[in-house]
Amino acid sequence: MIRTLLRVLGHEYARPVRRTVALMTAAAVAEGLSYALLVPLLRALFGSTPEDAWPWLAAFGAAVAGCAVLRFVSDLSGFRAGTSLLRGMYHRLGDHLARLPIGWFRGGRLGEVSVLASQGVLQAMGVIAHLLAPFVSALVTPLTVLAVLLAFNWQLGLAALAAAPLVAAVQVWTARSMAATDAERHRRDHEATGRVVEYLQAQPVLRAGGHGGERFRLLDDSLRNMRDASRRSTLAALPGSLGLTLVVQAMFSVLLVVGAYLALDGSVGAAEVLAILVLAARCADPLLSLAGIGGRLRAARQELGRLDAVLSTRPLPEPAEPAQPASHGLEFESVSFRHGDRRVLDGLSLSVPQGGRLAVVGPSGAGKSTLLQLVARFYDVEAGAVRMGGVDVRAMRTEDLMARIAIVFQDVYLFDGTIEENVRIGRPGADEAAVRAAASAARLDEVVERLPGGWAAQVGEGGARLSGGERQRVSIARALLKDAPVVLLDEVTSALDPVNEAAVHEGIERLMAGRTVVMVAHRMRTVQRADRVAFLDGGRIVEQGGHDELLRRGGRYAGFWEIAAGMGTGVGVGVASGEG
Numbered sequence: 001m002i003r004t005l006l007r008v009l010g011h012e013y014a015r016p017v018r019r020t021v022a023l024m025t026a027a028a029v030a031e032g033l034s035y036a037l038l039v040p041l042l043r044a045l046f047g048s049t050p051e052d053a054w055p056w057l058a059a060f061g062a063a064v065a066g067c068a069v070l071r072f073v074s075d076l077s078g079f080r081a082g083t084s085l086l087r088g089m090y091h092r093l094g095d096h097l098a099r100l101p102i103g104w105f106r107g108g109r110l111g112e113v114s115v116l117a118s119q120g121v122l123q124a125m126g127v128i129a130h131l132l133a134p135f136v137s138a139l140v141t142p143l144t145v146l147a148v149l150l151a152f153n154w155q156l157g158l159a160a161l162a163a164a165p166l167v168a169a170v171q172v173w174t175a176r177s178m179a180a181t182d183a184e185r186h187r188r189d190h191e192a193t194g195r196v197v198e199y200l201q202a203q204p205v206l207r208a209g210g211h212g213g214e215r216f217r218l219l220d221d222s223l224r225n226m227r228d229a230s231r232r233s234t235l236a237a238l239p240g241s242l243g244l245t246l247v248v249q250a251m252f253s254v255l256l257v258v259g260a261y262l263a264l265d266g267s268v269g270a271a272e273v274l275a276i277l278v279l280a281a282r283c284a285d286p287l288l289s290l291a292g293i294g295g296r297l298r299a300a301r302q303e304l305g306r307l308d309a310v311l312s313t314r315p316l317p318e319p320a321e322p323a324q325p326a327s328h329g330l331e332f333e334s335v336s337f338r339h340g341d342r343r344v345l346d347g348l349s350l351s352v353p354q355g356g357r358l359a360v361v362g363p364s365g366a367g368k369s370t371l372l373q374l375v376a377r378f379y380d381v382e383a384g385a386v387r388m389g390g391v392d393v394r395a396m397r398t399e400d401l402m403a404r405i406a407i408v409f410q411d412v413y414l415f416d417g418t419i420e421e422n423v424r425i426g427r428p429g430a431d432e433a434a435v436r437a438a439a440s441a442a443r444l445d446e447v448v449e450r451l452p453g454g455w456a457a458q459v460g461e462g463g464a465r466l467s468g469g470e471r472q473r474v475s476i477a478r479a480l481l482k483d484a485p486v487v488l489l490d491e492v493t494s495a496l497d498p499v500n501e502a503a504v505h506e507g508i509e510r511l512m513a514g515r516t517v518v519m520v521a522h523r524m525r526t527v528q529r530a531d532r533v534a535f536l537d538g539g540r541i542v543e544q545g546g547h548d549e550l551l552r553r554g555g556r557y558a559g560f561w562e563i564a565a566g567m568g569t570g571v572g573v574g575v576a577s578g579e580g
């Protein structure tokens, strides 16, 4: 386990961890040896000259004090190593997550990683600070006492030694039999955590559906499953802990019988037998604690495994010799890409000259957003290449690539800060005048005027205090401020009110001016801004050309708008009258 810990953390932590383990082992051995002093102490006390016990008592006192100091030093070292591992782990995890492809952060992953980053890291790193000392003590102290017993009297030593393989066997058997229940319990815990988050997020939907006051069945089910898994896991742990208790009791009884036999035989004094029994009793507690420590170690090991899996996820490879494109046209050459088993793009080829505007149209799920994501390297293509200015995006440093791209997503995320802070994310170093200019070009100043507090008004978590259209304006202002030569635009699918719609369109028009643009378009009005349209279906370009030309052709593209018009999605006006 320590090896996995060091692999997960990096070997620069090996020294403090090894020193801590050595100190803890020394403390546990010292503790065992201090107990051993009870043998001569009790022998002297019950002998013919009890005053001979004084030097042994002094030695015992000194040994106990020495143990306390060693234990303090080893615990302190464990605590220090634990906190430094914790800090290191957070840095390592943070650095690694920042290098993972954006596509890795899918819905379920967010809950998983947040539980891992909060509870998981603490649990895994707590091994050194909280679990190692009792574990080493529970193993090493009884072993030291055993060595003392063997040295003192081999029959008694052998009687105690017989317990060692039994304790080991019970531990191994418990760990094996618990593996499946532990894993299930953890899975159920995670599932329930996810359901709680979902329940909170889904409150508006539940209330709209008239389920506000009711309990949420999916949450109830997962909580019940969690309770059942927890019960199963507790029950599964019982035989192990019972087995350990039996082994320890049996060892004690055997020692008692062998001791009594030897005492009656006259080969060992009664005082020594008493001392041996006291020693055995002192070892019982640490041995019995092994059951509980074992469970916590197994849980920590599982968390460590999960951390290892996240940290082993390969980040997007960075080129050894990064290239810089001289221009900003885009080209997709025979691009194939799949999400799991689902093929999303299938040998797609497409190009957008520098300064050109391409609208991508197609049915839902055709792969339009994926096309944009491949330009920004949220994922890497499976086959083929995406190029900017003739340079494969994989040959560019991620930083350089992202500096050349401004993205306006359908779902705009705003941080809980002021509008100004949210716009500034587009170019953190921008001066105030530039931020205001971008905001005004995106017609965000109108929004600011309405807000109590103006530029200093807080937008709320996720931008909750702004409407969808207003959030879009912030996103456009960010992109304008970034002033990147390539713009990727994923048009909002839901209808905006006329004022917001006009403002968003005006902002987008300014954003597109003089830049290479690829836009996923859902509205006729947007498509008409493009100088070329690609109709995507089944991961391929089915038709390509100018908007009017494609309409005249009467193929898939024209049919698509006709259906949209028939469904009254707001695009039909353009089809009927030829305008958006």
Ligand SMILES: Nc1ncnc2c1ncn2[C@@H]1O[C@H](COP(=O)(O)OP(=O)(O)OP(=O)(O)O)[C@@H](O)[C@H]1O
Residues within 6 Å of the ligand: 106, 339, 340, 342, 344, 362, 363, 364, 365, 366, 367, 368, 369, 370, 371
């Ligand atoms: N993160 C993901 N994991 C697995 N599959 C995904 C993921 N994202 C998208 N997909 C799959 O890829 C397909 C294409 O998705 P994409 O978002 O590119 O479609 P789209 O054409 O933009 O659709 P829409 O117009 O509805 O937004 C989807 O049908 C979906 O099955």
